[in-house]
Structures are given as C-alpha cells and as structure tokens.
Amino acid sequence: xxxxxxxxxxxxxxxxxxxxxxxxxxxxxxxxxxxxxxxxxxxxxxxxxxxxxxxxxxxxxxxxxxxxxxxxxxxxxxxxxxxxxxxxxxxxxxxxxxxxxxxxxxxxxxxxxxxxxxxxxxxxxxxxxxxxxxxxxxxxxxxxxxxxxxxxxxxxxxxxxxxxxxxxxxxxxxxxxxxxxxxxxxxxxxxxxxxxxxxxxxxxxxxxxxxxxxxxxxxxxxxxxxxxxxxxxxxxxxxxxxxxxxxxxxxxxxxxxxxxxxxxxxxxxxxxxxxxxxxxx
Numbered sequence: 001x002x003x004x005x006x007x008x009x010x011x012x013x014x015x016x017x018x019x020x021x022x023x024x025x026x027x028x029x030x031x032x033x034x035x036x037x038x039x040x041x042x043x044x045x046x047x048x049x050x051x052x053x054x055x056x057x058x059x060x061x062x063x064x065x066x067x068x069x070x071x072x073x074x075x076x077x078x079x080x081x082x083x084x085x086x087x088x089x090x091x092x093x094x095x096x097x098x099x100x101x102x103x104x105x106x107x108x109x110x111x112x113x114x115x116x117x118x119x120x121x122x123x124x125x126x127x128x129x130x131x132x133x134x135x136x137x138x139x140x141x142x143x144x145x146x147x148x149x150x151x152x153x154x155x156x157x158x159x160x161x162x163x164x165x166x167x168x169x170x171x172x173x174x175x176x177x178x179x180x181x182x183x184x185x186x187x188x189x190x191x192x193x194x195x196x197x198x199x200x201x202x203x204x205x206x207x208x209x210x211x212x213x214x215x216x217x218x219x220x221x222x223x224x225x226x227x228x229x230x231x232x233x234x235x236x237x238x239x240x241x242x243x244x245x246x247x248x249x250x251x252x253x254x255x256x257x258x259x260x261x262x263x264x265x266x267x268x269x270x271x272x273x274x275x276x277x278x279x280x281x
Contacts, residue, residue, distance in 0.1 A: 001079065003088045006095050007137035010049075010087065014138075019046025023140035023167075025131060028052040029069035029185035030078050033175040037144040040172055042082055044142060050079060051089040051134055053096060057103040058126030064271075069188045089138065096133045103129045106162075110246045111155050115262045116273070119238060127152055128159050135165050142168045146175070148182045150260060150275045151247055174275075176202065182274050194267040197231040201265050204228055205276040208261065212278045217241050217251050220261070228265060237264040237271070241278065253278075 004010040014021065022041030026034055034050075041048045052075060059065040072090065079086055093101055103125040106112075112124045135143070145153045150171075157169045175183045180202035181195075190198065204227040208220045215223070221239045228234050240249040244258040253259060259278040264271060 001076070001083045001086045001088065003076075003090065005089075005091055007089070007091065010089055010138065013087075014047070017047060020141040021045055021047045021049055021138075023049045023051065023134065023138060023143040025051045025053075025134055025143065025145070027054045027068065027185065028075050029071060029188060030075045031183045031185065031187075033146055033148070033183035035078060036175050037146060037172050038079065038082055038086075040170065041142065041144050042085060044170075045085075047085050047087060048082055049087045049089060049138060049140060051091075051138075053089075053091055053130065055096075055126060055130040056093065056101055057097075057129055058123050060120045060123055067189065069185055096130055096137075104132070106159065108155050108158050110248045111151070111158055114242060114247060114249050115151050115238065115240055116264070117151070119264065124152070124155050128155060131156055132159060132163065132165075135160070135167055140167060142170055144170045144172055146173075147171050148174045148184065148273070148275065150244075151262065154244075154247060180206075182272075184272065186270050186272065189270045190267055194233045194270065197233045198265075198267055198272060200228055200231060200234070201263065201272065201274050202276075205261055205263065205274060209276055209278055212253065212259075217253065224263065233267055235266045237266055239263050244277070 022045035024037045024041050038048055038050060054068055056065055103122055106125055106128045116123055145156060147153060153171050160167050160169055177183060179199040181198045204224050224239045225236045228236050240262045241259050242249045242262060244260050261276045264273045
C-alpha cells in the first residue's frame, strides 16, 4: 500500500508504473459499500487509487461538515486486503483548492435542479469542483461511484462529457445491510432507536416498486410519507419519482420509460438518502 498527500508526488509515482488506474473517490469513514467499489476497481485495473477527502464545498450545513465521521486509521485497516495494488490519496484542502476553498459554477441542466439540487444549495457545484480536480490531477483510466448517489453519478457522467476528460465512469449497485438500509458513512451517526427505525425506508420503497403498475405517483408519495413517518424518529424531507435520463420529477408514469424513486429522510439529526429503480410498466 502506498499513501500520498499531494497529487504531484502521486503523479510522479504513477509515471514510473505500468497499467491502468481505477479511482474510487471517497470522503473516508469507509464501509462495505466503498469496498465493493474498490473490489470492482481491483478487478478491472492494475492499480486502485482511493482518494480520502472530506470536501468542504459540498456541505451546505457547516455543522454537518464538522460532525462528518473521520477515522483514517480504520480506513487504512479496511483497505489492507488490497495492499499489493492500492494507492491512497489523502490530501489537505490546499492540494485540491490551491487558491481559495470555493466551488466552481457548472451547468448540468435538469440533472442538478431537483432532489438534492433543490434541497442542498450549491451541493453539486462542490461535488463537481472536487471531482474535476481529482480527474485532472490524477488522470485515472476509470472512476467508480455507487448508485446510492444516483443523481451525483449522472452529474459526474455529464461533467466528464462536458469537459472531455476521457475517463470511463462506472456505476456500481447499492450495497445494503441485511435489514435493507443502504450502507452510508452517515449511518455511524444514528443512535440505536434511529438505526432500528431506518430499514422502513427501503422496505417502503420495495412495496411501492411492487405496486408501480397500478399506483399513481401521488399515492406513492402519500404511502411513503405515511409509512415512514409512523415512526417517531423519521421525517420525510422529499419523495420524487423522476426519469432516469433527465432526472426531471414526474407526476404520471408513461409506459416503457425508465423511472427511479428518490427520497431523503431525516432520522433525528442525520439525513439519509435512498433510491430505487422502478420496473417498466
């Protein structure tokens, strides 16, 4: 395993190596979901590059940034299985933001207007700024992202295309706990009662997907909110059904189109997101 804190040192190292590089961008607090991305990158590439950087510009809440879980020692321990081909890039702010810690402005059209884009001001500008820096500085052949953040995945694909960066973007399936909750670094912030309540989110999404051929979107929304908020510890922030290609929310489903449910739920002070593809009608 190799660890670098500056992209210049990392690039110098990579120039002396041969073979493809697969990048797994993370904000640390690694879990099995991250490791599934690392595994996929290891299968497809000669080198796996895991970046660990808590990006300040994608947090619209300063307190959320402060409380975000951090444990570099545990992260490195989890990655030891891939020692022979693993590189960790753990920069400080100045290596990715050499001038000022500000997000650039991008235009992703409808991809960034709804769901997280509507509820987290400037979030995707912050995500795109750091991902662009990672792509330009590290020049990987492939980059791997989980589908739990499906909106983010679509935006990164658009970023890659708009800037002609030439990186192959690989989306990987959501990894869930046995009870269905999507694996997330934020799950560490849940107390026991909140954690016990959280599985109802995915269970309700599954119920909606099973009935999508005869439930309209308004009823889906009503059913999700009612089912989830029966638990005192959960409050729904949003529920949308959107077209996968455009991420534009819809009020009616058309035959043969690809749709996906997007939800955000507050479990106490911790915000959880999830998504589920709807089968075609």
